[in-house]
Amino acid sequence: MSTDPIISHNERAPLGASLPWTQVLDSLKLSAEGLIPAIAQQHDSGEVLMMAWMNREALEETLRTGRVCYWSRSRGTLWRKGESSGQVQQLKEARLDCDGDTLLLLVDQSGPACHTGRKSCFYNAIRGDRVEVVSETLVHPVKLYGR
Amino acid sequence: MSTDPIISHNERAPLGASLPWTQVLDSLKLSAEGLIPAIAQQHDSGEVLMMAWMNREALEETLRTGRVCYWSRSRGTLWRKGESSGQVQQLKEARLDCDGDTLLLLVDQSGPACHTGRKSCFYNAIRGDRVEVVSETLVHPVKLYGR
Numbered sequence: 001m002s003t004d005p006i007i008s009h010n011e012r013a014p015l016g017a018s019l020p021w022t023q024v025l026d027s028l029k030l031s032a033e034g035l036i037p038a039i040a041q042q043h044d045s046g047e048v049l050m051m052a053w054m055n056r057e058a059l060e061e062t063l064r065t066g067r068v069c070y071w072s073r074s075r076g077t078l079w080r081k082g083e084s085s086g087q088v089q090q091l092k093e094a095r096l097d098c099d100g101d102t103l104l105l106l107v108d109q110s111g112p113a114c115h116t117g118r119k120s121c122f123y124n125a126i127r128g129d130r131v132e133v134v135s136e137t138l139v140h141p142v143k144l145y146g147r
Numbered sequence: 148m149s150t151d152p153i154i155s156h157n158e159r160a161p162l163g164a165s166l167p168w169t170q171v172l173d174s175l176k177l178s179a180e181g182l183i184p185a186i187a188q189q190h191d192s193g194e195v196l197m198m199a200w201m202n203r204e205a206l207e208e209t210l211r212t213g214r215v216c217y218w219s220r221s222r223g224t225l226w227r228k229g230e231s232s233g234q235v236q237q238l239k240e241a242r243l244d245c246d247g248d249t250l251l252l253l254v255d256q257s258g259p260a261c262h263t264g265r266k267s268c269f270y271n272a273i274r275g276d277r278v279e280v281v282s283e284t285l286v287h288p289v290k291l292y293g294r
Contacts (some may be wrong), residue, residue: 010280011263011270013286018277039186039195039256045192047263048186065275070192096278097268098261102198104269114245116158121244122251124157126210132166133157 002011002032007100016144029101030056035071036103041094043106052079052119054103059094066091068107081116084094115145154247159286177203182218183250185261190239190253195262197268199226213238215254230290234258240270259285262292277281 006027009019030036042049050072054062058078061069068089072079078100082088095105104108114121117137125134153174156166177183182200189196189264199217205225208216215236219226229235236254243250261268264284292294 007271010278012284013280013285014279018274018279021220021273021278022274024271024278036286037184039198039200040254048188048195048251051186051198073292087189094273095269095281096271097197098263098265098270100271102268104195106186108163116245117285118245121246121249122169122242123245124243124247126156126168126241126243127165129168131168131171132155132165133160133241137159138161 006057007096009100011098014050014130025056025059026079027100028056028096029099033073035073036101038103040068040107041087041117043110044108047120048122049089049107049109049119052081055079059103062091062105063094068105081113082110087110087113089113089142097126104115112144115141116139117144154243154245158213158245171243171247172203172206174244174247174248175203180220182220183215183248185250185252187215187252187254187256189256189266190257194267195269196236196256196266198253199228206250209238209252210226210241215252228260229257232258232262232273234260234291237261262288264288 006024009018034055038054039051040049053073058069067080070079070089088110092106094105112119117139118135123135124131153171181202185201186198187196202218203220205216215228217226236256239253241252259266264286265282270282271278
């Protein structure tokens with residue numbers, strides 16, 4: 001619950017109060033690797049689609065282009081969502097949490113967000129002593145990735 | 148997009164297929180600090196409330212008691228949500244993403260989730276060159292924490 005010195009100025013501010021984005025950006029609490037977690041939520045249905053990571057460059061590109069770009073930790077490169085699958089995310093709004101260390105992206109997801117071809121990556125429900133698949137594949141992964 | 152050897156068995160499985168939770172738990176991809184990010188979403192409205200971290204103990208307690216318990220990185224202790232504010236989170240369902248490194252918690256949040264007294268921690272919207280407060284305080288923090 002520790003607070004960032006800049007974003008914390010919004011803590012007790014009324015609806016509509018605002019801070020300069022460039023100042024907030026410069027004081028974002030990134031991880032040791034320079035990353036911030038970003039949750040993608042379908043803007044109209046409210047479905048939580050996925051969680052991935054951004055570095056400053058990915059965040060700035062996303063805000064500039066309106067198309068969501070993450071940082072791929074496994075590949076060590078910018079990851080323009082949909083660049084291989086075609087399933088892009090258009091940004092509707094980006095939000096920061098109270099202590100400025102997590103992003104919530106309201107997006108319009110074209111087709112499935114998940115590499116398995118499901119709308120959301122969160123399809124494994126822990127129910128009693130089992131982990132059960134609770135959503136269906138929309139598009140077969142072969143159609144998305146050719147494999 | 149790398150996949151955990153156990154949870155990956157659900158990737159191409161049909162709706163209703165399941166895996167043993169204990170095996171999945173033993174192979175969760177925790178961070179170097181033994182933590183996994185957990186997104187809390189209000190189960191009925193779909194509002195994303197907050198993102199925090201769990202260690203294995205917090206996750207097991209949450210599943211056992213039905214009341215959400217995180218790991219506080221700043222305090223280095225288990226953090227039973229609502230223990231000081233009274234604003235508890237009852238767990239409706241816990242879900243894992245495709246590669247087993249993020250949790251989505253469907254919860255019933257009593258009152259505000261945010262320490263600022265707002266329902267959600269994600270009240271800062273990046274709009275143009277400003278970061279604007281887009282939700283109102285439900286309860287004054289003084290009523291929650293006495294300060």
